[in-house]
Amino acid sequence: MHLGALYIADTVFSLGSVRETGRQFSLSASTVSGMLRRLETELAMKLVERTSGELATLLASSKVQKGLQPILSGLRELSALAADPPSGETYPHWASRFPLKIATIERFLEVADQGSINRAARRLKLGQPQLSLQIANFEALLGCRLFERQAQGSVLTETGRQAYTILSSISHAWSEMKSSADERFQRVARAVRIGSIIPTGSESWVARCLGMLVSRWNASGNRNTISLVSMTADDLREALKSGRIDVAILDSVFGLAAFEHMELLATEMVAIAPPESVEATVSELVENHPLCLASSRTGIGHAAMAYADGGGERQRDRSRDITAADSLPVIVDLVATHGYVSFLGRVSAEPIGHKVRIVALDQAIPLSYHLAHNGRKASLDACRLIRAAVAEIVDDR
Known part of the structure; x- marks a missing residue:
């Protein structure tokens, strides 16, 4: 993820339009959409969706936008350090094209902390030439030297010390956002997400089956959690294909040849x-x-x-x-x-x-009704319990 992409994402959240953001920065809509998808992947959350062809920002996007502000403030401060700093009018274009990656920021900070490119390269498990090139490219990007190369190592210049303060705040803000994302990812990774066709009511075999599944799953002490959602058959197929659910109960396996499936009832x-x-x-x-x-x-x-x-x-x-x-x-x-x-x-x-x-x-x-799943062990465990629950419900009729 680079700082220019974060600046563009913030603009999308403010304008509520991918196309308008693209026009503002002379970028294609697909390029802007790609940056948004990358941010969603990095943060493990959905930020926008399309409704009737229009972009709709989700509730999570306002929280993410708030978290981006310290990073964007740091970006503006960084622009003032450039040998040819952008003016007020040219700043949006400069910021949207600024290609400094978060990974490069972390490596710059490591070199500054170690006082040596060689020691930093060993700690980061990178080649010394590769790390030297990244630091040199960063200096070229700003048009000024950030380190003085000395016999005993690399020492920050005055501009380098200012950049260090700014980049430390950017790194901290990004780490705060990523730590929340990592927690969300771990919760999702531990969950078995089960989607079903919409039940006719609480008395239906689908609802009774899922209730029995949750009860027995939790009683078994399984370390994975169960997450349930009801959708239309079309939505279930798309959710299984996109990885948003692990198991689907539906009345047709049309379009799911790539997934393991079995007749349920x-x-x-x-x-x-x-x-x-x-x-x-x-x-x-x-x-x-x-x-x-x-x-x-x-x-x-x-x-x-x-x-x-x-x-x-x-x-x-x-x-x-x-x-x-x-x-x-x-x-x-x-x-x-x-x-x-x-x-x-x-x-x-x-x-x-x-x-x-x-x-x-x-x-x-x-x-016939079917079970389709992604092949995870936890998904197979859930399928076995679902089949057993349905068999009992059918026998009780």
């Missing part, structure tokens, strides 16, 4: 209808009621959409009364209280049988 699709409905067949229910289906990007949604748009009279245009939703609790409420019809796996429908009417299809359509 086999069931069949059923229709769920309003309790007061009187239609004898699913075809009649589909004809007489508006539909709310899970997104077609999910396994259940794809199967249900294909069924609802099937042959016979059901081919008529239903675009006005078919709604797609990624929230199963919302779908259940629309069926139970607003007269809609939908489809679920039987294993998901039976626990809410007191809220809706379950109607079997005239021809069975099999469905």
